[in-house]
Amino acid sequence: MLKGFKDFIMRGNVVDLAVGIVIGAAFTAVVTAFTNAFLKPLIQLLGGGSGATAGTWDVNGVKFDYASFVNALITFLLTAAVLYFLVVYPLNRLAERRKRGEEPPPEAPSEEVKLLTEIRDALVRQQVAPGAVNDILGRHQQDPPR
Structure with missing residues (x-):
């Protein structure tokens, strides 16, 4: 107090x-x-x-x-x-x-960003494993160089 x-x-x-x-x-x-x-x-x-x-x-x-x-x-x-x-x-x-001197407000996100945000949020709601997100998006992790 x-x-x-x-x-x-x-x-x-x-x-x-x-x-x-x-x-x-x-x-x-x-x-x-x-x-x-x-x-x-x-x-x-x-x-x-x-x-x-x-x-x-x-x-x-x-x-x-x-x-x-x-x-x-x-x-x-x-x-x-x-x-x-x-x-x-x-x-x-x-x-x-x-x-x-104020900066203008940020522009609204593009349609692509909105769509990707919705996909991410849907995947989080479904509790998809982190590696599965990369698989769904077509990203492949490369093995680190030896």
Whole structure:
């Protein structure tokens, strides 16, 4: 049971997935920090100046923080764009290259090969002695030279 678990964990796909999740989480943290440090203040400046009410709407004493939503939207779009252009797109191109380099499937066997295969299979089913196959096919073994 432990050997099966070890084989599962050591498969390339599982390790790649784990690395991808860790890198994705770290990258998301970087993008979030960037948008919080630079873009959110810019959105707040464009949306009404500075102070506690910047980037918010106030309706009957209830604040709607639209700057945080726009910030989260920008974070999502930046993360998705980087993952697409640095991970998905290159892997799709790699898959296309591999597909172009594939060998064509083997041709179907000729009628003669099919017939000989059927004869062989019929002889095996009848459990014919190995030397009898050569006799049936007209092959004669020669004595080894002395």
